[in-house]
Amino acid sequence: MNFLDRNEFNFQPSEKVVKAIKEFDPETLCFYTRIYDEGKKSVVTVRLSEIYNVPEEQVLIGYGGEEILKNAIHYYLMKGDNKTILIPEFSWWYYNRVAGECGGTFEMYPLHETGDTFAYDVDEVIAYTNRIHPRMLLLASPNNPTGNNLTSEEIGKIMENIPTDIMVFIDEAYASFITTDTDYIAPLVKKYRNLIIARTLSKFYGLPGLRVGFGFIGAGHEMFLSYSNKYLGYNRFSETVALAALDSDEHYRKVADKMEWDRQLFAKELGDKPGFKVYKSSANFILVKYPVAIKEALQKAMSENDCKIKFMTDKGLEDCLRITLGRPEQIQTVVDAIKDCIE
Numbered sequence: 001m002n003f004l005d006r007n008e009f010n011f012q013p014s015e016k017v018v019k020a021i022k023e024f025d026p027e028t029l030c031f032y033t034r035i036y037d038e039g040k041k042s043v044v045t046v047r048l049s050e051i052y053n054v055p056e057e058q059v060l061i062g063y064g065g066e067e068i069l070k071n072a073i074h075y076y077l078m079k080g081d082n083k084t085i086l087i088p089e090f091s092w093w094y095y096n097r098v099a100g101e102c103g104g105t106f107e108m109y110p111l112h113e114t115g116d117t118f119a120y121d122v123d124e125v126i127a128y129t130n131r132i133h134p135r136m137l138l139l140a141s142p143n144n145p146t147g148n149n150l151t152s153e154e155i156g157k158i159m160e161n162i163p164t165d166i167m168v169f170i171d172e173a174y175a176s177f178i179t180t181d182t183d184y185i186a187p188l189v190k191k192y193r194n195l196i197i198a199r200t201l202s203k204f205y206g207l208p209g210l211r212v213g214f215g216f217i218g219a220g221h222e223m224f225l226s227y228s229n230k231y232l233g234y235n236r237f238s239e240t241v242a243l244a245a246l247d248s249d250e251h252y253r254k255v256a257d258k259m260e261w262d263r264q265l266f267a268k269e270l271g272d273k274p275g276f277k278v279y280k281s282s283a284n285f286i287l288v289k290y291p292v293a294i295k296e297a298l299q300k301a302m303s304e305n306d307c308k309i310k311f312m313t314d315k316g317l318e319d320c321l322r323i324t325l326g327r328p329e330q331i332q333t334v335v336d337a338i339k340d341c342i343e
Helices: 015-022 026-030 043-052 064-078 094-101 122-132 152-160 185-191 222-228 236-246 249-270 292-304 328-342
Strands: 002-004 059-062 084-088 105-109 112-114 117-119 136-140 167-171 195-200 213-217 285-289 307-311 320-324
Touching: 002 320, 002 328, 015 236, 026 236, 043 059, 043 213, 043 236, 059 064, 059 222, 064 084, 064 094, 064 136, 064 167, 064 195, 064 213, 064 222, 084 094, 084 122, 094 105, 105 122, 122 136, 122 152, 136 152, 152 167, 152 185, 185 195, 185 213, 249 285, 249 328, 292 307, 292 328, 307 328
Parallel strands: 002 307, 084 105, 084 136, 136 167, 167 195
Antiparallel strands: 059 213, 112 117, 195 213, 285 320, 307 320
């Protein structure tokens, strides 16, 4: 089965990751880590501190980016009377689900379709935030499922023009697929106390089954860190594999670069077909608008070709497909099946 519906990884892990798994000493699991004796959370947070130039005490680690997201929303929405989070109109359904888990409420701000892309209107985001004054503002860059992203300048403009008592959570799970730039993270986290930037090993590093996420938070949140940190440390097997993945950027960059072939194929083969629109994407998936009259035939074709893609059901995106960017033969199969349905 070709799983192209949940933005997973259809390529091979790096040699360093494979080596770390094969050579892992099971006796390591017989003991807790001792790094908390040094006042640190994990060997992974230490390494991330070095890579991103953020103080280790401001580096977050969790059971996937999901846990960092959940910890942040639960903690900040449960403190005080303001329990509102502001999220993008077209975004991961899980954002509002997490808010509901802790008695919070959500409101949406718009994303705008402009040509072959979706985009944030930064001034509008600022205006919405100042009018609603939520406890938290969530930004996704790139956003799932629309694939659009924010520049560091746009993030800075938002931070500079909203109240400092609003926690801003930026979900950057897909941020590494187009650019290698991470130099903006440390200055933003240093300047803005009310900022969390979350990333993960699940997407660019292709290890969703490892369940390791990480992030960075502005200074002065000791109580949140106490709430979210694990006193006895983290999964030592996962830590070992995570370190190997973080040391394999060259391998994963080559994989990410290969995905451009997928994007170009969709644009070339489907971009000019009646009823279709192929949206630009900065992530490891692509959003394609299609004529819903072929939905049933397309679902049958995907099943016959052992392919799973995402038929969107979100309000406003019901005529869209979200397709994970995979190996060339997988994407060729999907494109050919779509073309057969058109004909």
